[in-house]
Amino acid sequence: MSEDPADRMRATVEAVYRAESRRVLATLIRLLGDFDLAEEALHDAFATAVERWPRDGVPANPRGWLVSAGRFKAIDGLRRRARFDASLVQLAERLDAETGDGAVSDEEGVADDQLRLIFTCCHPALPPDAQIALTLREVCGLTTEEIARAFLTQAPTLAQRVVRAKAKIRDARIPYEVPTRADLPGRLDAVLRVIYLVFNEGYSASSGPSLTRHDVSGEAIRLGRLLVGLLPDPEAVGLLALMLLHESRRTARSSTAGELILLDEQDRALWNRELVSEGAALVERALLSRRFGPYALQAAIAAVHAEAESAAATDWAQIVALYDVLLRADPSPVVELNRAVAVAMRDGPEAGLTLIDAILARGDLTEYHLAHSARADLCRRLGRTAQARASYERALRLTRQEPERRFLERRLESCGDPS
Amino acid sequence: MRYLCLIYSDESQWPKMPKAEQDKWMAEYGAFTEGIKQSGHYVGSERLEAASTASVVRQRNGKVSITDGPFVETKETLGGFFMITAKDLDEAIQLASKIPGARHGSVEVRPVMEIRRP
Structure with missing residues (x-):
């Protein structure tokens, strides 16, 4: 830890950025109704924080402070630009009137904003590639370069995908909303698919520039938790369980030299027991619902592995039986x-x-x-x-x-x- | 916001249908139209003559050229449209999914470009 107050403040702002920037962005998109405007506002808000916090101290509720600052900056910016484009006056006034500070502090509203953002980024009217890219960028805050590396694509191709998707959201007016109950099952499938693809991209590579990719898996798990917290659907629960059970083996599945170790040769003492028991409990919860699907079944298989003391002691008959059910379901x-x-x-x-x-x-x-x-x-x-x-x-x-x-x-x- | 719902279908099926079935489809279109008029989503709609009656016009270097029919041979051709007004794409999709043509052909939902832009 540095003794220099300026360094410490920079570290504080960076920590707040990591913890809160995506939630702040999700709320700003709702308040401002536009992805690009919200991103600009997010950056302005943090720039203001860097300037003000050393002088005024870190606010008690940094997230609320940042949302207010971002909203203020955006409306202020629109008013200034309105000198050249009269239509912006109306927009600035409407935003100012419609989005009071009450919209900013409410915890439940903030969580809903993240869910809105997920459903919008995974909207079926967007091409599948764009859904993934947009979710990683907007919900998880990864840079275009990081996403391109994770998906072995060129950064400019990916950036264009994101730009096109954002334009479609704006021009076709894809809503910033959690789908209605009737649409939910289909829309949720799309979200689960995106989250699992993200997880797998982060999980399948465990060496080299692995840090970024590890973070990608962590983001997928975070998204899974958020989803389960807000929509306790058995398949969302199943997907979270599946990701946690895979994640529990992360340390065991590669040697210190980065060499891959298969399940039957892994040192089971290295498995993360906390993740295993959390995952197993979620599997049980999903299966008890009796409305489970492929994710819960795959998680159930992973749980049988996780609970076996050795590869030889694994209940293979049960695993084959679960695969039989899975093969019928999917x-x-x-x-x-x-x-x-x-x-x-x-x-x-x-x-x-x-x-x-x-x-x-x-x-x-x-x-x-x-x-x-x-x-x-x-x-x-x-x-x-x-x-x-x-x-x-x-x-x-x-x-x-x-x-x-x-x-x-x-x-x-x-x-x-x-x- | 307005959306244009373009109805594509295999128009060769229509003449092969018995009269009773044609009447059934027409009644369904009538009921759909009435429904969205009641709910305030209706802006306009038309049914088009067969794609074989189409002419394609181009002007290049001041010269007008006219060719027959749709450019590409496709099974499904544009047969009609609804212009609707909806609060967002989800509502537009929900309405478009009830157009009878969505069940045997497909409906393309296109947002109408708004002049004003923030």
């Missing part, structure tokens, strides 16, 4: 693949291999590296080294993640020399 080749791996654990590698080969023979998952690495693993356990090598090599060509590539290379080496 049929997909990836779920089939995961079920095949569980069957291999229950009935032996031969049984699993037959199922995987059937999926591949159908032409499904032929470009999916995990299908080939799972196949390779079963071949290796059956002592079919040549087949294992071929499948590891295939998986290697298809993966784009560095830790996974190194993991596959190690497995390939362990298969011995081809000759």
Whole structure:
């Protein structure tokens, strides 16, 4: 901690920015009715804080202070620009009259603002790519560069996606509202999909520039918690449980050198017990509702793993049974693949291999590296080294993640020399 | 705010329909129109002649060219429209989803550009 008061104040403002800027933005968008105007106001509010707080001290309610300052700056700015554009006078007056300070301090209103922001960013009238980009930028506060890196896209492409989406929100008047009860199930699905995609982007890479991506997972979990707090839908609860249970293994799933460690080889003492018990309790809550869906089922599977003392002690029969239910609720080749791996654990590698080969023979998952690495693993356990090598090599060509590539290379080496 | 709801459908189906079924659709359009007039969302609506009656006009370097029909061969063509007024896109989508044509064709919802802009 620096002794210089200016440094300390800067650190304070930065901490407030990290904790509050997204909530302040969400409320400013509601008050000002425009994303760009609200973003500008947010920056002005923090600039004012940097100037005033060293002199006046940090306010008791920094968030409320920032919302008021942002709103004031925006209205003031519109009035000044109104000298060149008369239509802005009306807008400034309307904003001033309609958005009193009462709208600023109310806690519940602020939480609703965040939910409004999530639903607007995940509106089905926006292209799927734009929904993700917009959510990460507006709700989570990531920079365009960070999002581009996380999604392996060019920053300018991503920036354009965000600009277009914001223009559509404004021009087509996509509302800044939580959907009505009738529309909610469909709209919620879109939100859950975006949150889970965000989580996975942060979770699947655990080395290199991992800090940013770790934060991305943390943001997804934060969004999940917020959603559950406001809309205790069983699938929202299921998704949060699923993310927490995955997150509980984060430390265990890579070595200190950043090498990937699979579930059966992880040191279970490293699993975060707090997250496991929170996740397991949420799974139970979701399943008891009897209106659960694919997220709750996947979380239930993760919970069975989390509660087993070792890979061998895992209740594989229960996991296969849960995959059977999941396959009926949400049929997909990836779920089939995961079920095949569980069957291999229950009935032996031969049984699993037959199922995987059937999926591949159908032409499904032929470009999916995990299908080939799972196949390779079963071949290796059956002592079919040549087949294992071929499948590891295939998986290697298809993966784009560095830790996974190194993991596959190690497995390939362990298969011995081809000759 | 106004939204133009453009109704696209496979117009070749219409002549193949028995009279009773055509009457049923027409009655549904009538009921929909009456409903949005009552609720104050109606601005205007028209049904168009078949796409085969369309002419496409261009002027390039002062020369007018006229060609037949819609530019692209598509199964679904523009058959009519409703101009509605709604408070936001969600309300517009909710209204558009009740247009009978949404059930057999598709409805494109386009916001009308407002002149004034903050």
